[in-house]
Amino acid sequence: MKVFFAILRERGTRSLYVDRWNDSCQIRGRECVLACVYGVGVPELVPNLRDVGGVVTVDGNRVLAGRVLRSAVPSHLDHAPPEIVWPPSLVLDLRSPGESEQIHPLAGTGARIVNLPLLSALRPDAGPVLDLAGLYLLLLDHAALHLVELVREVGLAPGATLIHCAAGKDRTGVSVALVLRLVGVSREDIVADYLQTLHAERAITTRLRTAPGHQHRATLPPEFMTVPVEAIDGVLDAWDAHDDGVHGWFRTIGGSDAVVEQLRRTLLA
Numbered sequence: 001m002k003v004f005f006a007i008l009r010e011r012g013t014r015s016l017y018v019d020r021w022n023d024s025c026q027i028r029g030r031e032c033v034l035a036c037v038y039g040v041g042v043p044e045l046v047p048n049l050r051d052v053g054g055v056v057t058v059d060g061n062r063v064l065a066g067r068v069l070r071s072a073v074p075s076h077l078d079h080a081p082p083e084i085v086w087p088p089s090l091v092l093d094l095r096s097p098g099e100s101e102q103i104h105p106l107a108g109t110g111a112r113i114v115n116l117p118l119l120s121a122l123r124p125d126a127g128p129v130l131d132l133a134g135l136y137l138l139l140l141d142h143a144a145l146h147l148v149e150l151v152r153e154v155g156l157a158p159g160a161t162l163i164h165c166a167a168g169k170d171r172t173g174v175s176v177a178l179v180l181r182l183v184g185v186s187r188e189d190i191v192a193d194y195l196q197t198l199h200a201e202r203a204i205t206t207r208l209r210t211a212p213g214h215q216h217r218a219t220l221p222p223e224f225m226t227v228p229v230e231a232i233d234g235v236l237d238a239w240d241a242h243d244d245g246v247h248g249w250f251r252t253i254g255g256s257d258a259v260v261e262q263l264r265r266t267l268l269a
Contacts, residue, residue: 044075044077044078044079044203045078045079045080045081045203046071046072046074046075046078046079046080046086047071047072047073047168047200047203047204047206047207048070048071048072048167048168048169048197048200048203048204049069049070049071049072049074049080049081049084049168050069050070050071050084050193050196051065051066051068051069051083051084051085052068052069052070052176052179052180052193053065053066053067053068053267055180055185055189055193057183057184057185057186057268058184058185058186059184061183061184061264061268061269062268062269063180063183063185063267063268063269064267064268064269066084066085066159066160067154067157067160067161067266067267068154068160068161068163068176068179068267069084069085069088069160069161069162069163070162070163070164070168070172070176071162071163071164071168071172072164072165072166072167072168072169072200072203072204072207072208073095073105073164073165073166073168073207073208073211074105074106074162074164075105075207076105076106076108078105085159085160086160087106087109087110087111088106088111088159088160088161088162089110089111089112089157089158089159089160089161090111090112090114090153090154090157090158090159090160090161090162091104091106091111091112091113091114091161091162091164092114092116092150092153092154092161092162092163092164092175093113093114093115093116093164093165094116094117094118094146094150094163094164094165094171094172094175095115095117095119095165095166095171095213096117096119096120096213097117097120098212098213099166099211099212099213099217100115100212100213101212106162111162114149114153116146116149116150117146118139118143118146118147118165118171118174118175119139119143119171121139121142121143121145121146122138122139122142122143123142126138126142131223131228131231132170132223132224132226132228132231133228133230133231133234135170135231136170136173136174136231136232136234136235137234137235137238139171139174140174140235140238140249144253144254145253145254147174147175147178147253148250148253148254148255148259150163150175150178150179151178151179151182151250151255151259151260151263152259152262154179154263154266154267155259155262155263155265155266155267156262156266157266163175163176163179166208166211166213166217167197167204167208167225168197168200168204169194169197169204169227170224170231173194173197173232174232174235176190176193176194177190177193177194177232177235177236178246178250179263179267180193181236181239181246182246182247182250182260182263182264183260183263183264183267183268184264187236187240190232190236191229191232191233191236194227194229194232195227195229197227198227201225201227205225247260
């Protein structure tokens with residue numbers, strides 16, 4: 001959506017703002033001092049944004065707030081609620097080249113941008129992906145190196161890390177589940193976090209209509225836009241079935257106990 005914006009200032013001050021224009025040019029006690037600008041996108045909340053901190057692990061530690069954020073693809077115009085650290089210091093973008101901008105939307109904020117294209121790691125012999133449950137398990141098998149790097153990056157980040165893909169539910173959901181499970185968050189809390197995306201479906205759909213890759217997404221089965229609990233349950237089942245659980249699985253794909261310990265030091269209070 002496009003609207004008129006005006007450059008404004010508070011009466012009696014020199015503080016300048018950008019705000020929506022109205023007919024009287026009097027907006028919440030401010031007065032227009034410079035020309036209107038047309039064609040500026042409306043600032044919006046980051047779709048599907050949340051801080052995964054605050055949850056208590058099975059051994060009684062608390063995941064710190066302000067350390068791991070998750071969302072759909074952000075825009076350079078987006079803002080976050082005041083309780084969420086924004087912009088993040090590190091952005092882990094899980095999208096593939098065909099659905100990404102040449103310059104990441106948050107590149108101008110000073111955030112370090114790391115691209116870990118999970119779907120690009122799927123091998124040609126993987127076969128057709130029929131549902132999200134199958135896709136999630138393929139990510140565990142084929143994108144293992146990217147997942148190890150993601151855990152390492154989160155553990156070493158000096159501030160808030162944003163993990164995002166396009167919708168912020170599938171690749172992001174598997175990645176965040178891995179981070180939380182490795183530090184001891186329960187299955188129930190991981191599933192509850194995953195299902196929060198149900199409340200953001202409209203905002204996600206609006207954002208993805210104009211995001212890179214929208215033509216391909218339009219060809220996907222409707223099921224791929226859902227949030228099926230059985231899909232994330234399948235991931236958790238795969239980890240729990242492994243010797244030594246998720247930690248044993250993580251070691252088999254190239255992770256290490258040292259990486260997990262660093263992650264715990266960074267995320268847990």
